[in-house]
Amino acid sequence: MSTETDDPLFTEIDLEWEHLKNRLFLGVIFAASMFGVVMLALLLLDVATDFYVGVTEYDIGLGEFFTRDGSRREELAGFRGAIVASIMLMVLTAILSFFVGVGSAIYLEEYAPDTRVTRLIEANLANLAGVPSIVYGLLALAAFVNGIGIGPILIAGSVALALLVMPIIIVTTQEALRSVPDGVRNGSYATGATEWQTIRRVVLPAAMPGIMTGTILALARAIGETAPLIMVGALFVNRTPFGPFDRFSAMPTQIYNWAAEPSQHFVHLAATGIAVLLAFVFVMNGIAVYLRNKYETDI
Template sequence: MSTNNPFAEGTDNIERKRRIGRVFVGICFASTLVGIVALVALLADVIYESWGWVTWEFLTYPPSQVVENFLPDGRGAGIYPAIIGSVFLIALTAVFTIFLGVGAAVYLEEYAADSQLKSFIEANIANLAGVPSIVYGLLGLAIFVRGMQLGSSLIAGALTLTLLILPIVIVSTQESLRSVPDSQRQAAYGVGATQWQVIRDVVLPRALPGIMTGTILSLSRAIGETAPILMVGAATSLFVSPDSLTAPFSAMPMMIFEWATLPEPEFQHVAAAGIVVLLTILLLMNAVAILIRNKYDPRS
């Protein structure tokens, strides 16, 4: 006669699965903790190195590569031209990206008929999102700087960054458009609305939070990129801010990169101060964009 107890075996199996579940949760928590600890350590090191160097003079003076010019308040190693260059650069990139990215996504999702050509285009757009940024820099150098004769200008840099983040915006916008229930479209068609009226008054307002989120993430990547603007000829040290779309420009990542490569220890503090300014501007941009997204969220 068998002495196996099926109830005991079932209890053992449940307990084993619970132990496996607890181990899995522990691994996930440890992985999260590693990322958080690394981020906190990095931020603590940057703040420690920049302590006392982020001053009003640092924000309003042009840069310097002469250590003897440094004063205790950080004057003589300002980042003002790079701040203005980055703000103009990211503003132009946002304008180009919103029009081109959202427009392309709306066409692919709402107007283009399902076909092999559409699938081919969408697959290639998704693949372009993973292309290294240096490749887009080379593309911008060939098309905008040399082909269109724009030179190492602000608009050439903005168009190059637009190419970099355009696939991300298109993919995220398509996902946001797909999240709008089809029943809402059919209800609008039922009351006599045209396709454009349905897209303008029904689809886009409800997809706006997702579109804003994708745009925020894309611009957050663009503002910290160095390789693309390096390839189009952004200046590492510029003593005046750009005054037109065709003027030479600098950007905060370029300025920070230049300071970090200099051997004098003072420049390491200045580079850390530049990183703090860049992170602050990035957080402010995200905060403003999130407020705009929440304001126009129809679910709020």
């Protein structure tokens, strides 16, 4: 009677070599992860150093920085107009993208039949979520700024950013809807609820943590996008916008303009602007985590 050690399946495997390959693979993926972390830390350190030098040596007052508009004179330049423009951009982008994106995801996931056309649409949406942002800027430039002739105004930038984040919102909303167990739907149907009542009162509340998280993270990506705004003409504007039909210069484009200036004072102004932009991104990510935890607790 043969034993397990006599089986060629076990005797021909060099376990030491297998363990070595596993350790090598673990080391490679750990090194890749640490490379990204180290590069991010170096970038943050560089921004923090320029920010500190700007405040201490170039006398960049944070009070004046937040209360002045942009200016070609470095001692008078501020960030107020860019902050207001970015906030207005995010509000308009959320309005333009959220309802259309969530509605499209609900239709594709709950109502659309499982046909070849539906699968083609879903595949294209997944591909659109990875398209470079400058493509959406070119689309907004051709269709709205030059096509309709609305010009480089704030609503044009909002449309470009809404086109950018809408596929992301659709895909994340679909994943959130798929995560709701079928038993929850069947239980609602068993009580006599219609399909729309089940979606509105049962499925959507259960999927809301994922929907809100995906939407806010998509907006957090949009607030730092520069290429679409440059394409629609959001370059240097030295005043605060007061409505969606005003010209504007958002935080990323204002930082880009400052960084392109030869004066070191403008470089440190750009670092200060980067610190403010990073604060906005961290706050938006924190809000996403808070809302997700809140909805998961309440449901």
